[in-house]
Amino acid sequence: MSKILGISCFFHDSAAAYIQEGKIVNAFQEERFSRIKHDDAFPKFSILKILEINKLKLNDFDAIVFYEKPFQKFVRLIETYVKNAPKGFTSFKAAIPIWVKEKLYMKKMIYQNLSKIDKIIDKKIFFSEHHLSHAASSFYPSPFTKAAVLVVDGVGEWATTSLWLGENKKIRKLKQINFPDSLGLLYSSFTQYLGFKVNSGEYKLMGLAPYGKPIYKNLIYKKLIKIYDDSSYSLNIKYFDFETGLSMINNKFQNLFGQATRKSDTEKLNKFHADVAASIQQVTEEIYFKILNKLYEDTKCNNLCISGGVALNCVANGKIKQKTKFKNIWIQPASGDAGCSIGAALAFYYKYSANSRKVVPSDSMQGSYLGNEYSEKEIKNILNKVGAVYEEIDGIDNTVKKISKLLAQGNSIGWFQGKMEFGPRALGNRSILADPRNPYMQKKLNLKIKFRESFRPFAPSILEEQVSNYFDYEGQSSYMLMVARVRKELLINKKLKIKDTDIIDQINNIRSKIPAITHIDYSARLHTVSKKTNLIYYKLLEEFFKITGFPILINTSFNIRGEPIVESPHDAFNCFMGTNLDYLVCGNYLLKKSNQKNEINIDYKNKFKLD
Amino acid sequence: MRVIIDLIKYLSMNKKLWLLPAILTIIILGGLIVLSQGSVVAPFLYTLF
Numbered sequence: 071m072s073k074i075l076g077i078s079c080f081f082h083d084s085a086a087a088y089i090q091e092g093k094i095v096n097a098f099q100e101e102r103f104s105r106i107k108h109d110d111a112f113p114k115f116s117i118l119k120i121l122e123i124n125k126l127k128l129n130d131f132d133a134i135v136f137y138e139k140p141f142q143k144f145v146r147l148i149e150t151y152v153k154n155a156p157k158g159f160t161s162f163k164a165a166i167p168i169w170v171k172e173k174l175y176m177k178k179m180i181y182q183n184l185s186k187i188d189k190i191i192d193k194k195i196f197f198s199e200h201h202l203s204h205a206a207s208s209f210y211p212s213p214f215t216k217a218a219v220l221v222v223d224g225v226g227e228w229a230t231t232s233l234w235l236g237e238n239k240k241i242r243k244l245k246q247i248n249f250p251d252s253l254g255l256l257y258s259s260f261t262q263y264l265g266f267k268v269n270s271g272e273y274k275l276m277g278l279a280p281y282g283k284p285i286y287k288n289l290i291y292k293k294l295i296k297i298y299d300d301s302s303y304s305l306n307i308k309y310f311d312f313e314t315g316l317s318m319i320n321n322k323f324q325n326l327f328g329q330a331t332r333k334s335d336t337e338k339l340n341k342f343h344a345d346v347a348a349s350i351q352q353v354t355e356e357i358y359f360k361i362l363n364k365l366y367e368d369t370k371c372n373n374l375c376i377s378g379g380v381a382l383n384c385v386a387n388g389k390i391k392q393k394t395k396f397k398n399i400w401i402q403p404a405s406g407d408a409g410c411s412i413g414a415a416l417a418f419y420y421k422y423s424a425n426s427r428k429v430v431p432s433d434s435m436q437g438s439y440l441g442n443e444y445s446e447k448e449i450k451n452i453l454n455k456v457g458a459v460y461e462e463i464d465g466i467d468n469t470v471k472k473i474s475k476l477l478a479q480g481n482s483i484g485w486f487q488g489k490m491e492f493g494p495r496a497l498g499n500r501s502i503l504a505d506p507r508n509p510y511m512q513k514k515l516n517l518k519i520k521f522r523e524s525f526r527p528f529a530p531s532i533l534e535e536q537v538s539n540y541f542d543y544e545g546q547s548s549y550m551l552m553v554a555r556v557r558k559e560l561l562i563n564k565k566l567k568i569k570d571t572d573i574i575d576q577i578n579n580i581r582s583k584i585p586a587i588t589h590i591d592y593s594a595r596l597h598t599v600s601k602k603t604n605l606i607y608y609k610l611l612e613e614f615f616k617i618t619g620f621p622i623l624i625n626t627s628f629n630i631r632g633e634p635i636v637e638s639p640h641d642a643f644n645c646f647m648g649t650n651l652d653y654l655v656c657g658n659y660l661l662k663k664s665n666q667k668n669e670i671n672i673d674y675k676n677k678f679k680l681d
Numbered sequence: 682m683r684v685i686i687d688l689i690k691y692l693s694m695n696k697k698l699w700l701l702p703a704i705l706t707i708i709i710l711g712g713l714i715v716l717s718q719g720s721v722v723a724p725f726l727y728t729l730f
Contacts, residue, residue: 141691145700152703162707163714170711174684 073118075414077180078407079202082108084556086116087406087440088124089415092425092510094211096120097440097492098293098393099408101634105641107681108270108632112183119442121188128188135418136198137346137410138217140176142170142227146249146394153596158314198414200226201246201378207413208402210420210427211434218369218396223378224254224269224366232367236375239420240425242367250296250313251304253357254380258348259318263317263342265332267592268318276385277526279351280591281573282344286327291373293326301364303357334680339525341573353387359393366459377413381405381551382494384595388553392529403438403549404493411628412565416444437603438497439548441490444639452639459666460659466606469658474613477505477623481652482519484628486642491635495550496627497576498599498607499644500530500635503652504586511586512577518650522631525574527595530587531625533597533611540584540622547596548603555592556582580606597625632678648674
C-alpha cells in the first residue's frame with residue numbers, strides 16, 4: 071500500500087491529492103485549471119497533472135479513495151423526506167432525479183471518468199466517510215503524535231460536528247452531532263440572509279461582523295439554537311428551509327429579524343446587516359469554544375487539530391488559546407472539502423498500511439505548497455507567447471531587492487513564484503502584494519484591482535520571528551488561519567464622522583501605522599512566513615524591512631473577485647493585464663504595466679461572476 | 682442492479698432495512714421524474730448534494 075490517490079468532487083471545490091508512503095506529494099484544486107471558481111467537476115486536470123509530474127499511470131495507484139460515502143448521504147436524504155413528507159416535495163423533485171440518474175452510481179461514475187484518463191480497474195476505488203476524511207486531513211499532517219480533533223462543517227453524510235481522538239496512526243470518533251443540527255448550516259443561513267452566496271460568502275460575513283454590535287445574540291439563542299450542557303446543540307428547524315426546501319431560510323426567519331433577505335445587487339450593506347453579522351459571529355464563537363472545552367475535558371489532551379469549513383473562521387480560531395485550555399493548535403489549511411482529498415487518502419493509508427506514522431515537527435503540509443511549479447524557461451516561453459514586454463533580472467536576490475523598492479514606492483505587484491498553494495489562501499507564491507503603510511492601499515486594492523466590496527480586509531504577511539513585535543500573537547500562523555490584534559503602540563485613533571447608514575465608510579478611518587491590514591476592530595488575519603517553507607518570500611519581506619522598518623506586506627490572493635487564484639504564468643499575465651496592477655513578477659521576470667502593449671488589455675472584470 | 686444489491690447490503694449492515702420500501706418507491710418515482718423531464722439540472726443547495 072504505497073501510492074494512493076484521494077479525490078473530492080461533485081459537490082464543490084473538487085480536488086485530487088497524491089499520497090506516497092503516507093507523505094503528501096501533490097494536491098491540486100480543479101478550479102485552478104478549469105478557471106471555474108469552486109468547480110465541482112470530476113478533477114480530471116488535477117489527476118492528469120499528478121500523473122504528469124510524477125510520471126505515473128492510474129494503475130500504479132494501490133487505491134483511489136473518494137472523500138465521502140454516497141449511500142449514507144442518499145439514505146440521509148430519504149430519511150429526511152420520509153420524516154417530513156408530504157412537505158419537501160419541491161426539494162425532493164429537484165434532488166432525487168440527480169441521485170437516481172447519477173449520484174447513486176458514484177463508483178461507476180468515478181470509474182468512467184478515470185477510464186477517460188487512463189486504464190484502471192474499478193476494484194481499486196474506495197470510499198471514506200466525509201468527517202473521517204476531514205479529521206484525517208487535520209490529524210495526520212499535524213505535528214502531533216496525539217491530538218484531540220474537531221470537525222465542524224455544513225453536513226457530510228449525517229455528521230455536522232464530530233469529535234475525535236488521534237494517536238499515532240489511529241483516529242477514533244468520540245462523538246458526533248447529526249443533520250439537521252449544524253453550526254455550519256446556521257452560519258450559512260445567515261450568509262444567505264445577508265445577501266452573500268452560500269458556501270463562498272461566509273468569509274464576507276466574518277469580515278462584516280466587526281462593523282456591527284451583537285445586539286441579536288439573545289434572539290438567536292432564544293429562537294434559533296439551543297445549547298446543552300454536554301456542548302451539543304439543536305437548531306429550531308421551523309425557521310430554516312434547508313431540510314425540505316431549496317433555500318437555507320424561510321419567511322419565519324426573515325420575520326424574526328424584521329427585514330427581508332438583503333438583495334445583494336440593489337441593497338447597500340447597513341448597520342442592521344453588520345449587527346446581524348456580529349451577532350451570529352459571536353454565537354458561533356461561543357458554541358465553538360463550548361464544544362472545544364468539552365473536547366478538552368473528555369480527552370485531557372493539550373494538542374488540538376481542526377478542520378471542516380467552520381475551521382476557516384479565523385476570527386474564532388484566533389481566540390481558541392484564550393478561551394480554552396488547548397496549548398497547541400493545528401488547522402488544516404485546506405479545511406474545506408478540497409482538503410478531504412488528502413484526508414481520504416491518508417485515512418485509507420493509515421488503516422491498511424503496516425508502516426508507522428512519521429510525525430514532522432513543523433507539519434507535513436510543506437507550507438501547503440503542493441501544486442505545480444514552472445521553470446524559468448517555461449515562464450519565459452509563456453511570456454514570449456503572449457507578447458509580454460519584460461525585463462529579466464539576474465537571480466532571485468536582485469529580484470527581491472528590486473521588488474521591495476517598488477513596493478515601498480507604493481506599487482501593487484502580482485507575485486508569481488514556485489509551487490502553487492493548496493487551499494483557499496495565497497501564501498506568497500500566487501499573491502498580490504503591496505505596502506501596508508499606505509492609507510489608500512486597501513481601497514485601491516479592493517476597488518481597482520480585486521473589483522470587490524470596499525469593506526473587505528486584507529491580510530498581512532510577516533517574518534515569523536517578528537510577529538509578536540507587531541501583533542498580540544506568539545508563534546506561527548503559517549496558513550493565515552489566525553486573527554490577532556495589532557499591537558497597541560502601532561494604533562492611531564483618527565475617527566471620521568460617519569452616519570449610521572454609511573457604516574462601511576468606517577473603513578476609511580486611519581487605525582494604525584499599518585492601516586491597510588488593520589481591520590475595523592484593530593485585528594489582522596496573520597500569515598507568518600518561515601524561511602524553511604518559503605525562502606524567496608522570506609527574503610522579500612527581509613528586504614522590505616531593511617527599506618521601511620516594517621517586515622510586513624499586504625498579501626492577497628492573485629485573482630479578482632469570482633476568479634480562482636492564478637495557476638500559470640499565462641493566468642497571471644491575464645489577471646495583470648485585466649486589472650490596475652502596476653507590476654507583475656513571474657520568477658525573475660519583471661513586467662511593468664505601462665510598458666505593455668495596449669491592445670493586450672482585456673475586459674477582465676466581466677469574465678467572472680460575483681462570488 | 683448492482684447498486685440495489687449494494688444498497689440492500691448497506692441498509693442491512695446499518696439496521697435500516699425498514700427504509701427499503703421507501704427507497705425503492707423513491708427510486709422508481711425519481712426514475713419517472715427523470716423520464717418526464719428529459720434532462721437533469723442540479724439546483725445548488727448545501728444539504729441536498
